Amino acid sequence: MTGRPSVSIIIPAYNEEAVIRQCVEAAIYQTAPAHEIIVVDNRSTDSTAKIVQQVAHEFPESPIRLLRQDEHQGLIPTRDFGLGSATGQVLGRIDADSLIEPTWVERVAETFADPAVDGATGPVLYYDMPLRRFGLKADDRIRQLVLKVAYRQYHFLFGSNMALRASAWAKVADEVCRDEEDQMHEDIDISVHMAQHDMLIRYVPDMIAGMSARRLEDSPKDYRYYVTRFDRTYRAHQINRPLLKIPPLIFMAIYYPAKALRYLHAGLTRTV
Template sequence: MNNVKPTVSIVVPAYNEESVIRQCLVAAIYQTVPAHEIIVVDNMSRDTTAAIVGQMQAEYPEAPIILVSQDREQGLIPTRNFGLGKATGDVLGRIDADSILEPDWVEQVSDTFADPEVMGATGPVVYYDMPMRRWGLKADDRMRQLVLKVAYKQYHFLFGSNMALRRTAWETIAGEVCRDEADELHEDIDISVHLADHDLLIRYVPGMVSGMSARRLEDSPKDYRYYVTRFDRTYKAHQINKPVLKIPMLIFMSIYYPAKMLRYLHTARSSQPVRRGGV
């Protein structure tokens, strides 16, 4: 019996991410099961992103941090594709530069893909710069469980900040995924649709947790609405018209103002000086 677990690569597309790339890599390094490799794909950053990654390679020589450059074109999708093409693990984890993986993330992914039928996996997120983080994690998990329940045997969706693909599954769809030059779609939903078109199984894993920033709430209402309606545009681009698939879009639209206010109050409270006792 073969008990060897699949190896997991972590791919991080990065453009001007000097404020978050260090914390992302530290979390990726300190895992209960080490990643096969941690690939940062710098997409012509104009800040110190690449320099920080280089510093971390020197600070953590035992860690499999790899820095590559995608300088042919600007954009998340070509940068993501370049990184996934460079990865050599059995499973390709894809996260954002502001993702902070839970310590057992690689272990959870490897255990999930020990099932040879699993071709894609995703999990919940915890917003680390919001109050009531653990409550938020439970709410995020409940929302995703609900979507999976009502969309049973339809199009399960991956989440770009916390997803993994079997390398053979990526090789199957790599030449088909949308280029989205107009930047109108959700690239992670696009991947989900292409996997579904090939009847490749996506599994939701509650224990596969990643932290991410709620910085999207800093967008104006107009920009946030455009971001959220990418769900609808992605499905329409694939000529998919299933009302149940609008649920995530409606949920994200409804939480904008309450979540924005919570984030504002949390930030204001955190920025207040600490009062110390004394005479």
């Protein structure tokens, strides 16, 4: 084991005024401070950038950096710009609606103190669903099951809760797919390219990030399209293995029960 590395947090953002403050504040309130907190604004037309500037003013001791990526619209070029601009030894990547747990940076730094680790990901707590801690345990069990069943076949990173060693990102930065037609899961794409270099991605159960379950608001058609991104990502890399069919089947199976639970919770909340 070596000393704990510095951890940058990169947050791509497009019109995220409703959630960006809580996301950045969660990144500030850590048991071990981040090396830097980078928000990359991608042509937002709302108050996203203004809110980040306000948070930076309120917390002048926090290493908040607001960058703009105006050349291309989209998550992938914005993500890549942020990862390429970061100066930490480890690059944590979350979404603008992610709420990392207070120990997140500490857990990431501990994980990457092992020089064999090139990437890490963890479970998700859906903060706008009922029975949140039960949901966290269920999410963790599902992810661990997927990893067990598809060991060394399912290349696993989750975009809302992931970290890469900066040197690992440097090796794959020019290889990852640009996906201009928006067909794939960009996090799985990174994982595949890392696997091609035999890089180790570790699943860390206590590297926890909260996120919104707003994906459940999608229509069944849109949700199915989202889930089938798994298949399109693997096909784009000529990967055809039966066990890789398991993750999308799991995601489809939980859609209707989780959607019903979410609406029930929303209805009860409004009546209280």
